[in-house]
Amino acid sequence: MARISALYIYPVKSLAGFSLVSATLGPTGLRWRDKVADRQWVLATSSGRFITQRQLPQLAQIKTELTESALVLHHTEWASISIPYDYDPTEARQVTVWRDEIKGYDEGDSVAEWLAQACGKNDIRLIRFGTDSERPVSTKHLWQGESSEVAFADGYPILVANTASLEQFNRYLREHQLSPLSMNRFRANVVVTDWQPWQENATAELAEQHNRYQLGLRKPCERCPMITTDQQTGERPEQGLPLKALTEFDSLGDGSGAYFGQNAIIVRGQGELIEVGDELRVD
Template structure:
């Protein structure tokens, strides 16, 4: 097996960045989900509420995060944290410390996205000194992991063969195939059987430089229905409905990919083309 895609999503629910190489940190790939959009009371906002968030393109320059949207001048946000208002924000049930990126970012989001049911949007950065633990009941005894603004885990691993199988099922319904971008993974593996990743306990290169623990199947939501370039929903309910139909689990819902934590290799670099092997659960 080998890595065929790497991607980060610096701002939760905005556009992703495809990479050839990525550095591993305890919180996931470097710069992944380090920023987030929140409403007036600090609740996280995603494509679940505003599908148009997908249409905002994101790039990283040596010293800045850059957001781009048609009709709005690009927004530049310094990568280095500075003296900023500190506030409490929520991601699902987790309360996190964050730094407000200020009025310029709020005005830019208003121009690009408008508001959310009367609430203004603001851009926040994960506070560098804050730790957000991963839910412990999915970890092995003695394990501990943390993440930034991802839904719950620092890394998401997916398989090209699983996507091929999903698209085969969609084709049987005379529906168009969907790209891997619908699932917003960090690491995509090719060379495995469809959904083989659901049976993996760990993943790493043959030289042992790093090792990931795959700890929880990723239950998918309506974001899978959003075109990640246009922010539109071409076929309401799909491919989520088909994933639910394919679900072999007792728990209801559609699943695609595996949430993962870093077991070893902080600071190591992953590259597209790296040969990897998995150990079974």
């Protein structure tokens, strides 16, 4: 059986996340203590266009913390700022993430000013996915009759990665005089070990051994320049070379591009606990 070796949640899209021992499987992905969802917040311009590390790699330096009552943002050069979980329902704002128009809620001017100082960019807002916000997953790669929801992640509620695949790719990088990458470059939610390299690309279902939950792997994850960003420093030490190497490595074996990890939905077990150490049946 495969086994979960790590779980990660990223409360704010493109800011730093953190590891968990366990999480709840919520409607839009992993949830911390059933209070905060993965990618529940997004950065956006005042016109509503989302902002990520693709444009601002320095966002990686903004750390996130979750308390019982608030999201807290930290930066080494600025005093931390706390954003209560309760929000103003009159501050509704449309946000565009790729082709999706999503109703969100603006966290206010003081948070926007803090972000502008922390990342050196004006016109940057923090937008929350509210209790009445909706964003269905595209059915293009789902099976017949399936449906799923996602917050501000790129397109799917869960990203699954395989440690053996990263080990093999890192050997390739070393052979080409490039630095190996840590798993945090790929910002996965569920990291699986005791799997053959790239077995995720031939897997449709991951089911917890006692059938408490089941994840459906539905689409390989195409990678972007974000994997070239050092998630500790916010710098791109080798520029686009790791991404170029992943394209040349051709993990899918069809020349289609740079892929690592699998986008997944929750097929069964919403509300269940997912934990590090869970053993998974691979179908």
